[in-house]
Amino acid sequence: MKYDWKDAGEEWSAPWGTSSAQWFGAILPRIRDYLPTETILEIAPGFGRWTHYLKDYCRELWIVDRVDECIEACRQRFAVYSHVHCYVNDGRSLPMIPDDSIDFAFSFDSLVHTKGEVVELYLRELGTKLKIGGKGFIHHSNFGEYANSLRERIPRALAKPLIKAKIFDWAHHRSPDMTAELFRVLSAKHGLHCLSQEIVNWRGRRLIDCFSIFTRSAAPEPGPTRIIRNRNFMREAAKIRAKS
Numbered sequence: 423m424k425y426d427w428k429d430a431g432e433e434w435s436a437p438w439g440t441s442s443a444q445w446f447g448a449i450l451p452r453i454r455d456y457l458p459t460e461t462i463l464e465i466a467p468g469f470g471r472w473t474h475y476l477k478d479y480c481r482e483l484w485i486v487d488r489v490d491e492c493i494e495a496c497r498q499r500f501a502v503y504s505h506v507h508c509y510v511n512d513g514r515s516l517p518m519i520p521d522d523s524i525d526f527a528f529s530f531d532s533l534v535h536t537k538g539e540v541v542e543l544y545l546r547e548l549g550t551k552l553k554i555g556g557k558g559f560i561h562h563s564n565f566g567e568y569a570n571s572l573r574e575r576i577p578r579a580l581a582k583p584l585i586k587a588k589i590f591d592w593a594h595h596r597s598p599d600m601t602a603e604l605f606r607v608l609s610a611k612h613g614l615h616c617l618s619q620e621i622v623n624w625r626g627r628r629l630i631d632c633f634s635i636f637t638r639s640a641a642p643e644p645g646p647t648r649i650i651r652n653r654n655f656m657r658e659a660a661k662i663r664a665k666s
């Protein structure tokens with residue numbers, strides 16, 4: 423079914439109050455060490471909920487989404503910003519991006535539903551498109567940690583009322599074949615190194631999502647990944663909402 427973009431994705435920011443509150447309260451604090459910078463690539467921007475902010479932190483911003491409607495909306499929304507370059511892709515590759523050109527790659531609230539093989543294809547691309555020393559911040563699924571649990575084997579008809587009663591939480595269509603650990607392995611396979619991973623709950627209790635920060639490093643033996651398991655991500659959202 424075609425998504426109705428009438429609110430341009432603003433509706434997904436409800437737990438934080440607004441997209442502005444979510445950007446300044448939840449996203450920017452996690453990436454501010456890498457901004458501002460020369461060149462940013464945003465993968466899967468939708469209608470530009472985060473593009474709107476990213477454009478102010480760089481000289482060139484490339485945005486790539488597989489859906490024409492999204493890129494057309496972004497072209498119109500950001501038409502006056504000549505440094506914002508908008509492209510439709512095939513949902514897996516980045517031929518429009520020159521090698522060694524990106525300082526910071528970003529994707530939020532998009533690649534969580536994406537199969538592991540597609541996440542790997544993007545990591546392979548970033549292994550050549552990032553500058554040496556360039557960084558990436560990608561929000562992806564960690565639902566693979568739970569995909570084979572007893573909870574997931576309960577028939578849907580039985581689970582549904584328990585989800586409604588908030589006894590169980592929902593998987594939010596997270597990809598079952600991606601985990602934080604696999605993301606680290608795939609990054610390393612393509613010349614990237616995860617500097618940190620924050621594994622978070624998303625609208626429920628289970629830690630089904632992950633924010634991975636990685637670099638294209640020339641170092642032969644990069645240091646260990648700092649891994650945080652943050653069960654309070656949605657409590658933080660509620661606090662941000664209360665202040666917004």
Ligand SMILES: C[S@@+](CC[C@H](N)C(=O)[O-])C[C@H]1O[C@@H](n2cnc3c(N)ncnc32)[C@H](O)[C@@H]1O
Pocket residue numbers: 430431465466467468469470471472486487488489492511512513514529530531532533536540
């Ligand atoms: C839920 S929307 C989120 C958009 C934006 N990141 C935001 O937070 O408002 C997901 C977006 O990801 C795009 N998308 C999903 N899979 C993709 C892929 N493999 N490659 C490029 N874009 C993709 C969709 O077209 C859609 O625009």
